[in-house]
Amino acid sequence: MTPGRKSRTVRKAVPARSRKPKRDAEATRERIFAAATREFASHGFGGARVDRISKRAKTFDRMLYYHFGNKEQLFRVVLEGAYEDLWAAEERLDLARADPVAGLRELIAFTWQYYVDHPEFIRLLNSENLQQGRNVRRSTRVGKLSSPFIRIISDLLARGAKEGVFRSGVDPLKLYITIAALGYFYVSNRYTLTHFLGADLMGEKARKAWLAHITDVVLASIAAA
Amino acid sequence: MTPGRKSRTVRKAVPARSRKPKRDAEATRERIFAAATREFASHGFGGARVDRISKRAKTFDRMLYYHFGNKEQLFRVVLEGAYEDLWAAEERLDLARADPVAGLRELIAFTWQYYVDHPEFIRLLNSENLQQGRNVRRSTRVGKLSSPFIRIISDLLARGAKEGVFRSGVDPLKLYITIAALGYFYVSNRYTLTHFLGADLMGEKARKAWLAHITDVVLASIAAA
């Protein structure tokens, strides 16, 4: 990174001040990735347009193919990123030593808040399910890995049952799907629900009420007899 | 599948020699409607192709525009039809005099089975929510009507509370969304869930188990204290 290099062109040697490299593959790739995430989440795979992606990424269509191969592979990378972001956030929760009831409450609240904060995750998953899971199946990056929450729920259930606060014999997978379903559906179907049920489902008050509700539902379903 | 019928043409009583008329606007419209339902459900609005619709309907692109105006209006009619089919089926249940617990069980089972039998309904709704509900908002046919189940649930809850089998003060809207969520999510996300959780979620055994599970969850959440 020695300066110097005074050549014929007036390309002034950039002093110590912020020198933004004219070419930065990683940054370009990142901008395309971000733009693609937004585009696929907004329009689904079929409705997404590569020219809108490259435009928003302030680059050219060609770069999309240079860095990602084609539209489908780009979608796959975006989807993988969405899963990895969620799982990383789930890992960070660390409920290994939490009180079972408090821990489960926290897990439910986290899941709900993640959906609220990341509607693009939900839209990407919906697009992937519309495509019958072809991209997760082909993905080498997410493979057959799965949410850390499955084993965390298993652990909480086991400890809670030993303490006598939860029923024994609760299926962790079913519980996981239940928690996901109650949050996911509400966010995913917010527009049709809002239209037909009238009320503003996404105001702060309504959101808090829904979290309280799903927490009650889940806890009631596994409470010790 | 109920298409949007504007025309009140009464089909001529067919003479003994059942002759198929060379032109039958209603039948053509119906074929386009059916093909469009399938296409929109398979690929979403953005991924749907009008030439695939007209081809499957065994007619020409032009007829789609002749009968429905454009792709978007056709989607709207398809979506309206999907809602009306569901609501009509819900009406037919008639739980007005059912025992509250048995009635609610039946309502849950019906909702679940409807989703299982009509994945296209779920896909259409997902596409509509991807579009932020623009079509339901513009629809004159479904307007601000809503599922008959809201008032049926209200009724069951009121009677169940009076009989002392349900808590009082349960919000019918929340209960409705809860029941819908638990069935909808499972079917909507079947491909990603199946991939990451391994098991075959849609085998008969798994389906029955899930219905039993959501029934337990819902009933536990409203059981009298």
Next chain:
DNA sequence: ACGATTATTCAGTGAATTCTTAATTGTGGC
């Protein structure tokens, strides 16, 4: 300094896509 490699820019290409103009054909009313 210089060649090799990587990254970016540019200018398409052919196929696909929605929708239209317009000719043609069948149907029911009289």
Next chain:
DNA sequence: GCCACAATTAAGAATTCACTGAATAATCGT
């Protein structure tokens, strides 16, 4: 039988689409 109109064909305009070949420019190892 004949007409007005509804319904169907047919052909294509206009545009958009995903994707590519190739020239150019920056960067790096040596």
